[in-house]
Each structure stands twice: as C-alpha cells, then as structure tokens.
Amino acid sequence: MHAAKTYIAHTEVTTMNTVAIDMDGTLLHSEGFVSQENAQALKTLQAQGHKVVIATGRGHKDVNRLLQAVNITPDGIVSLNGARVFWKGKLIHESHMDRDDAVHLAEWLTDRQYYFHVYTNHGMYSPSRSWEFFMNDLDIYTQDKEGGEEIKEAIRRKADGHHRQAHMNELHSAEMIREDDLTVYKFLIVSMLEEKLAVCRKTWGDKPSMLITSSGRDNLEIMHPHTQKGKGLLHLLKHADLDLSTTFAIGDNYNDLPLFNAAAVSIAMGNAESDVKHVATHETTNHDNHGVAEAIHHIILRSTAHNT
Incomplete structure (x- = not known):
C-alpha cells in the first residue's frame, strides 16, 4: 500500500x-x-x-x-x-437503558461471576470483584493451552492497561445504579469463555428492551435497542x-x-x-x-x- x-x-x-x-x-x-x-x-x-x-x-x-x-x-x-x-x-x-433493566442485569452478572463494566453519565463503573472474575476466566481459558502462562500474562497485561486507562469507579452493588440515579448507556461483558458468553446471550437476548451485540469474540455489549x-x-x-x-x-x-x-x-x-x-x-x-x-x-x- x-x-x-x-x-x-x-x-x-x-x-x-x-x-x-x-x-x-x-x-x-x-x-x-x-x-x-x-x-x-x-x-x-x-x-x-x-x-x-x-x-x-x-x-x-x-x-x-x-x-x-x-x-x-x-x-x-x-x-x-x-x-x-x-x-x-x-x-x-x-439514548439509554431502562434503569430497572440495568439493575437486574448487573445483579445477574455479579451473581454468576462475569466481568463487566457499565458506561454511565458519571463515568465507568465495575464491581469490586469483577477483575477477580476476569482472571478466573483467564485461568480456565489458558489451562490446557500450549504456552498458557505466556498467553495469560500477555492478555492480563493488555487488559490491565485498558482497565487503568478507563479510570474505573467501583459499583458497590447493583442497587447503586438506582440509588445514585445513574444513567446507563451500555454494559460491556468480557470473557474468553465462549460458552459463558453464550449463556448470557441466551438469557437476555429475547428481552425486547435490550439489544445484544459484540465488538469481538471475547465480549458482549448490551444496551437499549435504539x-x-x-x-x-x-x-x-x-x-x-x-x-x-x-x-x-x-x-x-x-x-x-x-x-x-x-x-x-x-x-x-x-x-x-x-x-x-x-x-x-x-x-x-x-x-x-x-x-x-x-x-x-x-x-x-x-x-x-x-x-x-
């Protein structure tokens, strides 16, 4: 070129x-x-x-x-x-998500140990254990791979850089979305485990007030259909x-x-x-x-x- x-x-x-x-x-x-x-x-x-x-x-x-x-x-x-x-x-x-939808989704994801963060009118939020959930998924993803430790370290280093650049706020509980009157624009859910993402898509994909898409094989994006x-x-x-x-x-x-x-x-x-x-x-x-x-x-x- x-x-x-x-x-x-x-x-x-x-x-x-x-x-x-x-x-x-x-x-x-x-x-x-x-x-x-x-x-x-x-x-x-x-x-x-x-x-x-x-x-x-x-x-x-x-x-x-x-x-x-x-x-x-x-x-x-x-x-x-x-x-x-x-x-x-x-x-x-x-445009933004219904607040009740956002609270219920945040509760469901946290209970099932998904890494996610939420884009709001006051910045990005993620539960305190979200990073732990990401690392657990990463351990499972790399455990049977040749060069698994090197792969894990490369992914961890890149993800850690993104996380620090984002200036993430802590989502103490799903109810915080309602209590702090947060306007939720989008959820980003990240996992290297395709089956785990498939469960999330199957559970929430038929809800008419939500749209699920993806920007990569390791994530789901959930937002309002508009x-x-x-x-x-x-x-x-x-x-x-x-x-x-x-x-x-x-x-x-x-x-x-x-x-x-x-x-x-x-x-x-x-x-x-x-x-x-x-x-x-x-x-x-x-x-x-x-x-x-x-x-x-x-x-x-x-x-x-x-x-x-």
Whole structure:
C-alpha cells in the first residue's frame, strides 16, 4: 500500500463524503494506537472537504484521547454504539437503558461471576470483584493451552492497561445504579469463555428492551435497542444536513452491521468477521496493515474522483 505522506489543503471537491469509521479492529492497531498512515489518510479526507465520523463502542473522551495523540479532530463521534452522538464537539443525541433493566442485569452478572463494566453519565463503573472474575476466566481459558502462562500474562497485561486507562469507579452493588440515579448507556461483558458468553446471550437476548451485540469474540455489549451505530449515524446526518447517499462506513465486527446498513457504501476490514465481510460493499486490508488508509486512498477517494 502506498499511503500519501502529504495532503493538499483547501482542495474543493464536487462530492463531499461522510466517512464513518469504527475504532477497535479497524482504525486502531492491535496495540491500541492510530498509525501515522491512518492518521494522514484522515487528514487528507478533511483537507479535501470530506467529513470524518468515528463510530465506536468507546466513550467520546476515549476517542478524543486516542485521536489527539495523532492531531486529529473528528467532525462527529457516534460513541457507545450510538448511545451518545456528537457533532463538532456538541452532544446532539442520547439514548439509554431502562434503569430497572440495568439493575437486574448487573445483579445477574455479579451473581454468576462475569466481568463487566457499565458506561454511565458519571463515568465507568465495575464491581469490586469483577477483575477477580476476569482472571478466573483467564485461568480456565489458558489451562490446557500450549504456552498458557505466556498467553495469560500477555492478555492480563493488555487488559490491565485498558482497565487503568478507563479510570474505573467501583459499583458497590447493583442497587447503586438506582440509588445514585445513574444513567446507563451500555454494559460491556468480557470473557474468553465462549460458552459463558453464550449463556448470557441466551438469557437476555429475547428481552425486547435490550439489544445484544459484540465488538469481538471475547465480549458482549448490551444496551437499549435504539442504541445502534447506524441509528446514531442517521441522527448525525440529519442534524448536520449531510447527504446519506455519499456516506461510507468502515468496520470489522457485528456492532458495525447497523452502520453498514445505514451507509451507502460499506467497507470491511481484512480482519473482519466473515458475516461482516459478506454484507460489505468492499474489503480492505488488515487493521495492523493500515487498512483504513488503504480504504480511503483506493476506494473512497478514487470513487470521489470518478464522480467529479
């Protein structure tokens, strides 16, 4: 791939595109940073008059932290899978879970020793024993694997880094959600044990007031059914008076499918789940090989050039 090393400022284009990009497994390297190649491609888009929207399961503060490291300011952010949508730094839409649902789910997960954390209007919360539950699952996952101790240490170190960066608050009990009047946007449940995640999905998947999706094989995301990346993108487009017919979406996992359904053109990463690749309009390279930059230079900008 030949990513552009410089970009042209103040270039006018006839077609102005909106490009919605997932983060984990897409814009981010597997080590958790935005590569210079991807950053330069985003700058090229914005310099040529296109709009860059980040559509992610992460919170908007985390998005800004990661992008500020490479001097990128996105035009819009669809955060927490669409629970909170921002345009030019201002909150324009919000959806949240039913509080009783959140309390019951937190009780069920804690009683059954799942690691989880909750995204709320006052930051992220996790039960005090949640980390212990994660490590128990990790012990089971690695016990019969060759090089199990090395695998366990690598996963533990990475997870510990994420946990510390999140500035996690302690959820003393599920009732704290009600007592502290917390607005709950999303639950993230993490386990390497597929059967354990399957039990959770089976137990809560039929509840009409909840939506279950995933951003990786080791997690589940649970939120209100109106909380979807695709719906978040549509709110953003309406607010900013942007054209749906010139939208592109880039992603890799199941929580990106609503985004693909909403956008005019969808691009799956080379590392995407097969179901995601199946519905995508195009495919690019792996996220560790600057697949977003590849998509921008060889699909999005070429498409724009052909339409002008």
